[in-house]
Amino acid sequence: MxxxxxxxxxxxxxxxxxxxxxxxxxxxxxxxxxxxxxxxxxxxxxxxxxxxxxxxxxxxxxxxxxxxxxxxxxxxxxxxxxxxxxxxxxxxxxxxxxxxxxxxxxxxxxxxxxxxxxxxxxxxxxxxxxxxxxxxxxxxxxxxxxxxxxxxxxxxxxxxxxxxxxxxxxxxxxxxxxxxxxxxxxxxxxxxxxxxxxxxxxxxxxxxxxxxxxxxxxxxxxxxxxxxxxRPENVAVDTVEQKFWLVAANEKSKVLHQLVVQKDVGRVMVFANRRDQTRNVHDYLRRKGVSCEMLSGEVPQRKRLTTLDRFKQGKVRVLVATDVAGRGIHVDDVSHVVNYDLPEDPEDYVHRIGRTGRAGATGISISFVSEDDAFNLPAIEQFIGYTVVCSQPEL
Incomplete structure (x- = not known):
């Protein structure tokens, strides 16, 4: 050389x-x-x-x-x-x-x-x-x-x-x-x-x-x-454009599918609060023909590593994860993070959206706010230091 x-x-x-x-x-x-x-x-x-x-x-x-x-x-x-x-x-x-x-x-x-x-x-x-x-x-x-x-x-x-x-x-x-x-x-x-x-x-x-x-x-x-x-709000605000969409609980899967098939949406990480929810979202997107894998505690460790590699290499477009499985994942070029459920712990919100907009790049986070989890929003607002504005899905 x-x-x-x-x-x-x-x-x-x-x-x-x-x-x-x-x-x-x-x-x-x-x-x-x-x-x-x-x-x-x-x-x-x-x-x-x-x-x-x-x-x-x-x-x-x-x-x-x-x-x-x-x-x-x-x-x-x-x-x-x-x-x-x-x-x-x-x-x-x-x-x-x-x-x-x-x-x-x-x-x-x-x-x-x-x-x-x-x-x-x-x-x-x-x-x-x-x-x-x-x-x-x-x-x-x-x-x-x-x-x-x-x-x-x-x-x-x-x-x-x-x-x-x-x-x-x-x-x-x-x-x-x-x-x-x-x-x-x-x-x-x-x-x-x-x-x-x-x-x-x-x-x-x-x-x-x-x-x-x-x-x-x-x-x-x-x-x-x-x-x-x-400070966490620097991480949360500076490099990630945060959106909060009002979505009825029974409409979440449909709205997520409409989002991930859009042209300008690249690599996507989707976070759900529970393992069973992660499985349901993964199965729904697969039935719709979306290139999708999941990371949760029910997935064996070896399979998790293979899944992560496939996501990094761009062979899988959408990764659906729980907070524990998603913590510590560093993948460049994640264009969107979707909070399918609002996290119960506001700190997890910052960790989740930190999967995009990494180390100076920019990214978009979209949080679905439904009647089932809207009560988690005030704690998130307090943690990131400002009041969020909820809007209808931009589809």
């Missing part, structure tokens, strides 16, 4: 926006950033990178879709390039550990890691539940620099002495509030205590919300961190 240099990746300066060029990143990392088409940093990247690249601990309040994954991966990869290991790491001894609450999020982080490490020697591996343990053990035996893991499977491997965390110099805890909600904190605490003391490692701690419990965890695991907050 011919030599690559920064002259092949020219990005003009823009007032008020940071470029990746501004951070003196290693050339092979800049090459990967150029390959990915990243030019200007997202707000969280602009705020986090000056501190994380200078080895400060960081606590960040940000939803998915803000570019935080790239912020912590760039930090880790730059550090590993500038301070290479003296000799090979023993098998199963990563230099960086990224903890995520769900398999889908961990797999997505690993995928992003491979993209950014494309021209570097850092080896990125994930260990998550629901996948073949022997295959994961085999991959670990070939060496790992950056380990992405869900807590349960990581503890399984640690108890079997397959993974040793004593060489970890960067610890990332992603979606800490979700870990708390899912009851993972005792497991996470056990894992953190097997890494070097917080004075001997860098810790990057991210959470969509910072309530008292989350702040207590952050203070235990980080050392005088720099705190960055990207």
């Amino acid at each position: 011919p030599d690559w240099d920064l002259s092949q990746f020219q990005v003009p300066e823009e007032p008020g926006r940071s470029r990746f060029h501004d951070f003196a990143l290693p050339l092979p990392l800049m090459h990967a950033i150029a390959d990915l088409g990243f030019e200007h940093c997202t707000p969280i990247q602009s705020e986090v990178l000056p501190f994380s690249l200078a080895d400060y601990d960081v606590t960040g309040q940000a939803q998915t879709g803000t570019g935080k994954t790239a912020a912590f991966l760039i930090t880790i990869l730059a550090r590993q390039y500038e301070f290479p290991s003296q000799g090979a790491n023993p098998p199963g001894s990563p230099r960086a550990l990224i903890l995520a609450p769900t398999r889908e999020l961990a797999i997505q982080i690993e995928h992003d890691g491979h993209d950014l490490a494309k021209h570097l020697d850092s080896r990125v591996i994930n260990v998550v539940g629901g996948m073949d343990m022997n295959r994961q053990r085999e991959r670990l035996s070939q060496g790992v620099d950056i380990l992405v893991a869900t807590p349960g499977r990581l503890l399984d491997f640690m108890d079997r002495r397959v993974i040793d965390l004593r060489r970890v110099d960067v610890l990332v805890i992603d979606e800490a509030d979700r870990m708390l909600d899912m009851g993972f904190i005792p497991d996470v605490r056990r894992i953190v205590y097997k890494t070097p003391h917080k004075r001997q490692r860098q810790t990057l701690f991210f959470s969509a919300t910072f309530n008292e419990d989350v702040m207590r965890l952050a203070s235990q695991w980080t050392l005088q961190p720099h705190h960055v907050a990207i």
Whole structure:
């Protein structure tokens, strides 16, 4: 491959926006950033990178879709390039550990890691539940620099002495509030205590919300961190055009079908509140000849991954999901998100619409408001900070 240099990746300066060029990143990392088409940093990247690249601990309040994954991966990869290991790491001894609450999020982080490490020697591996343990053990035996893991499977491997965390110099805890909600904190605490003391490692701690419990965890695991907050309404308002359509409960399926067959509607994610509703919507669209798949707890893990890949590759146009299955899914070029049901938790509203308008792109969210769920609207309005206007479907 011919030599690559920064002259092949020219990005003009823009007032008020940071470029990746501004951070003196290693050339092979800049090459990967150029390959990915990243030019200007997202707000969280602009705020986090000056501190994380200078080895400060960081606590960040940000939803998915803000570019935080790239912020912590760039930090880790730059550090590993500038301070290479003296000799090979023993098998199963990563230099960086990224903890995520769900398999889908961990797999997505690993995928992003491979993209950014494309021209570097850092080896990125994930260990998550629901996948073949022997295959994961085999991959670990070939060496790992950056380990992405869900807590349960990581503890399984640690108890079997397959993974040793004593060489970890960067610890990332992603979606800490979700870990708390899912009851993972005792497991996470056990894992953190097997890494070097917080004075001997860098810790990057991210959470969509910072309530008292989350702040207590952050203070235990980080050392005088720099705190960055990207408020949810920035994510919700700036890059996503939000529409609220008045649709009778018995008309939702028909209106959804009319929407997804329109010419200017590309890749669509549809969210429903319950598994059975997800199945019903999926089956209805399939009967109407729409290229459609579903993600919910009733779908086996292997099938979920295949479905996600087909959606990313554009082989499936519409993905119908529940909140738990949809959390942590990062797919570019989703043109529309449809809230078939208004979520009961306003935070889930922001997470849902964050599937479109990702990292600076624009997107459209359409929420169906019916007599069955209109009572969820005031909490959403309070959370995003303004009063919404409901209209008739624009079909």
